[in-house]
Structure formats: structure tokens, C-alpha cells
Amino acid sequence: MVVKTKPPELELCFDDKDAPWSVYNDPGIRQVDGYNCGPIACLKVMEIYGIIPKNSVEEASVMHAQGYHGIVMEYYNRFMKRYEPDIWYNVSGARSKKIAKEMEHKEEEDDQSTPNHSVAKAHLIHSSESCNIAMEKKNKRQEEKANQALKQCGDAAVKSGVSPGAVVTRKVDGRTYYNPEGLVAIVYQINPRTGGLRTCCEHGVITHDGSVGVYDVPFDRYSIKAPAGTFVPLPEKLAEVRKKVEDGLFNAKKAPRISYSKVHQGQIHANSPVTKARGCGCKRGECMANCGCRRNKLSCHSGCTCNGNCGG
Numbered sequence: 293m294v295v296k297t298k299p300p301e302l303e304l305c306f307d308d309k310d311a312p313w314s315v316y317n318d319p320g321i322r323q324v325d326g327y328n329c330g331p332i333a334c335l336k337v338m339e340i341y342g343i344i345p346k347n348s349v350e351e352a353s354v355m356h357a358q359g360y361h362g363i364v365m366e367y368y369n370r371f372m373k374r375y376e377p378d379i380w381y382n383v384s385g386a387r388s389k390k391i392a393k394e395m396e397h398k399e400e401e402d403d404q405s406t407p408n409h410s411v412a413k414a415h416l417i418h419s420s421e422s423c424n425i426a427m428e429k430k431n432k433r434q435e436e437k438a439n440q441a442l443k444q445c446g447d448a449a450v451k452s453g454v455s456p457g458a459v460v461t462r463k464v465d466g467r468t469y470y471n472p473e474g475l476v477a478i479v480y481q482i483n484p485r486t487g488g489l490r491t492c493c494e495h496g497v498i499t500h501d502g503s504v505g506v507y508d509v510p511f512d513r514y515s516i517k518a519p520a521g522t523f524v525p526l527p528e529k530l531a532e533v534r535k536k537v538e539d540g541l542f543n544a545k546k547a548p549r550i551s552y553s554k555v556h557q558g559q560i561h562a563n564s565p566v567t568k569a570r571g572c573g574c575k576r577g578e579c580m581a582n583c584g585c586r587r588n589k590l591s592c593h594s595g596c597t598c599n600g601n602c603g604g
Contacts, residue, residue, distance in 0.1 A: 408467070
């Protein structure tokens, strides 16, 4: 091949061809915007195959409001809308391994007629292994961050001075009780690694629902009012429980259990449960004679479908 240059033309002469190839320099193809140059190449390929008229780059601003980029993207979107289901084939890790095994069995049955899929099989196995490794790394990072956060809570709890015998206020979920008060309780056990603690009161060990199982109160669900050994005004019975905890005489295993909801009711001196009962479900919010609240001789409230506006 012989190359002859005579600007603005490049001539390629081949030994086995009579006519040379001429490559012309087109000064009209100039990129002056911030778009990727890929659309220009796509536009020239479409010109070569006659999909769009020649010199469309120069006329692109007239043909489309977004210029050559908009022209190429319209063709691209139509192409993807039609052929995307045939292009993509998503498989999970288990599915890729199954496909690899099927390909391996097929190769063993007929090595002559079946093409070699070793490259594709290796790629599928590698993708599956890479996915598993990435997931393991992600889980490890999450576990490390969780342990770090727990350690920070534990350090903050120890620094605050909380210990067995300290007086704390447990936070009550406002979604469960309207305008709740904090539960005054005595700490009888603390986990220095996480900052979680277990509390008791004059009625026994405070649990979630009054069952035997006891869970640690997270660091963000309580606030310390008085460290152990410091004076703070308390009801007589609660002060006695605190004294037992400080002296090491409180036996949490034999102490009775009480739910924090009952502790809250006793603290605010409620005569009945403060949780709102489920209201009636009258259709369209219109309470008639068969209204559940009326049958039970109760008044409708905001939990009913009538929102308490029926007057019943």
C-alpha cells in the first residue's frame, strides 16, 4: 500500500486494486459544544449508509432543535425501544451457575457439533464470584460500621456516668401514647460495649410487654438524671429499689415483670388504658343504627371512619 498526501486529500493506493481510495478532509465537521463526539461519528455512519442525507452535520441545527445530538438520540431511542429486550439477558448468580453447568454437560455430550462455550462459561462463573465477593465486602463494611456505632454509644454511655443505681428517664414512643411522659427508672445492669441498659422500678423489672424476656434499652432511648450515689428526690418505694440496686441486693431474675405501658399508666395516674381503641368502620363514614360504637354504647372518635363527626 502506498500513501500519497496532497492536502486536503489523502490517497491510498493498494497493490491488488486498480483504483485508489481517496479520503477527503471535511472541515465542516467541527465540534464546538460540550457534547461527546460520539454523536458526530454516528451521524457520519448514518450518512454513509444513506439513513440520513449527506452533510447532515452542517444542517443539523436546521433539522432538529437540539442539533446533531438530538437527531442521533432520536434514532438511538427508537433502536433501544425495539431491540432492548433482545440485547439484555439478566441472570442471577445461581442462574449463571446453572447455565454454566448446562453448557458443560452439553460440551461433554457432543464436542464436535457444539461450539466451545468455555469463554462464556468462565465469564459467567467469574461474574457470579465477583458478585459474591462484592456482597461479602459490603456486608463486612456494614458490620464494621455497626460495631463502630455501637462502640461510640457504649463510650458515650460510660462517659455520661450511667451505672447500676443511676436514675434515668426512659423515652416513650409518641406514636403509641399521646404526649407521653418519660418513665423514671433505676438502672440495674448496663452493657458498656453498646451503651444499652436494663431498668427496674418499684413494681419490678420493666420489659416491653411484661413477659419474662428482658431487652436492653438503646442509648438513644433514655437520658440520665442522676448518676449512682448522687441524691435525687424519688418516691419512697422507688428510692428503696434504688438502694437495693446500689447495695447489690436486687435480684432481677426473681423480680416480677411489668410492661412499660403499665408503668406509664401508673405514673400519670390513668384510670383506664390510654391506648386508643379501634373505632367503627361504617361505610362512607355514615354511622347508622348498626354502628359498632352505638351497639357498644360508645362515642365515636377520631379512629372511626366518621372521624367522630357523626354526633353519635
